[in-house]
Amino acid sequence: MKKYLIAISCLSISAYAIAKERPSIESNFPVCGQSILNEKNITKVCATRDFTALEPRKRKRNWLAFLAAEGSGKYYGSIDRVGGILEFKNQELDMQGHIWDFYKQGNSGLTLKGHDSIIRNGIILNTNIVLGDLYSPPNFTKNSQINNLNIEKFGFLYANNTYDCKRLGSYSCENSNLLENIFLKNIKNKANDLSLQSWGGGIINSEFVLKNGMNIYGSKATILNNKIISDVELRKDNSLFPLIKLNKFNFIDHSQQIFPDVDDSTSIPSALYVKFSPGTVINGNTFTLTQKNDQAYAIVLDHSPRVRITNNTFNGFKVPILMDQWSSIVDEKGNEIKPEQFTGYGNIINPNEFASHVTMNRKGEIVVK
Template identity: 60%
Template sequence: MKKYLIVICCLSLCGCAVAKERPELEYQFPNCGTSQLNGKTINKVCATRDFIAPEPRKRKRDWLAFLAAEGSSGYKGPRDPVGGIFHFENKELDMQGHVWDFSKQENPSLVLEGHDSTIKNGIILNANITLGQSNYCSPNFSTKTQCYNIVERNGFIYAKTDTSGKIVERMKLENFKNKGGRFGLYSWDGMISNSRLLLNSSLDISGSKANILTNNIISKAIFIEEDRKQFILSKINKTIFVDQSSQILPDRWHDNVAIPSTLYLKFSPDTVIDGNTFTLTNKNDQAYAIVLDHSPRVRITNNIFNGFKVPILMDQWSSIVDEKGNEIKPQQFTGNGNVINPNKYAGEVTMNRKGEIVKK
């Protein structure tokens, strides 16, 4: 009996040690006041600490600790969580400058989903962020359907609900810093403003009337593994600012094709892109700062394009408007406060724990 007690105590002690070794991502945020969003009062919650994600561990590395922590379930994968999912409704999360660092987990998925919510004042390192809905289904332009939902307005389908019918609206990101592979916005009337994004791939916006305002977006504009292979465009017209194509691609994620870009808009009419700086890290004549795919009436004003030979690519289903909302032809898109610096690159840079862009 004493032997068994000794073994049980050892296992319990090991389990406690493992629990202490594994820091947890903060999910329960304390209330810290109220805020305003779209004219209504919402609850405000605040983050209280930094988080450094541990390296995912396998059971074979520590058999005794595995038994203590996991029992005899037969689980064979990592025991530490990778990434995370948060759900916000009518809420503002103020991260108060705290840092969530996922460097040891190699850009896991971090989902900030819900509706009528704002996330602000945070720094997230080495995570692929989804703002809006993780199971958002890209619309089919030909059939005017979105999975099982038929949601049509002015001939275009918007992501106001997810596949289960849940509302996906007005998710906003403000004064934020992120270093990751890619960033996705899937929320009707979404916003990203006053933020600094350092990406390997792109900021992808799908099914949203978005506002992208006064951000600094730096990208390698490279294909990552799931983007698969390069898409060869058939261009029909080009200007100093805009390349045109009859059709870019019917579905970016399911047709084994991709275009190197910094900001990619698909099914995102009436989007406003104003006051941003788009910068390539290194020379890439095939990359675009902005791609408009089935996105009409987009306003692109007062932006700086660093390192791009031609900043914008658009298909026949897309269009650009001026500050007054008047549609303009690509040949007329020579002003609107936009500036091109084709030979200005960021170089090999990274983001430190203060959210600053620094040379590697």
């Protein structure tokens, strides 16, 4: 029995030592100043190192059970968390040019949640960023949302009131969460996709190489001065959504209904999919397809009224915008206009310009594969 205890102790010490040596994403960022967001003082913290995620280790035999039952120990899955979750409240994280790379984990997820925060000046590779958290887009087929919330009874919930205790009797006020004002600024990212689900949040002055595209869910977002390169492809037959040609300037296609629910969000490929996000501003961005795809759109508006789309450049898109009957566009002064009245507002279409198949290296440079 004594030698079993010695063996178990050695195994435990060895496992602890190995775990301690494995790198983890930085989380206890040192305070390095003050910043301002929306005229509010917030604490500035700074990243101090690069991070490369390791391939998750597989669990080995449960040795305690093995020793106790003469070999009946079981095998389990990975013992390492993939991706990461970081929470920021009234903070600005300055990554100071550091690189977070998750290439050994196959596009795992990185959730940057909290409220009134900015993540800026970094390179984040091979991970699907979720900016915000806990928001569930409406399912229009079932007329329900988070935890089968009845839309007809309670109305739609946005990313700022997913757990609004005054509207949801099943939730207590202790569970209320803020999902407001989370921003990416000066970030370079390569991944499958990116999701913004933070009311009042935004993505600004950043560069993306995305296999699919960017999703805005339940947010009044600001998408400003970004470069978005998308490799989107048609995944499903979109003949269920007949298109109505209303705009003779080839800026907008119209459909009575685009997606019956969130599960079909990939029916029509898009670089930027805006769902249930009124008042969103999309200005000064460059959207580029990697290859010819006449079925792809730069921007899809789904149940998103009063969106301003100005001064963008659309490369490789035959028609850059698709919107449904519940969405609308405003001009530069904020006046709602009909799709057929959309004459440009500084937007430029270059239907025959493509990026080709590109990637982003560890310097944040966009290079041909």
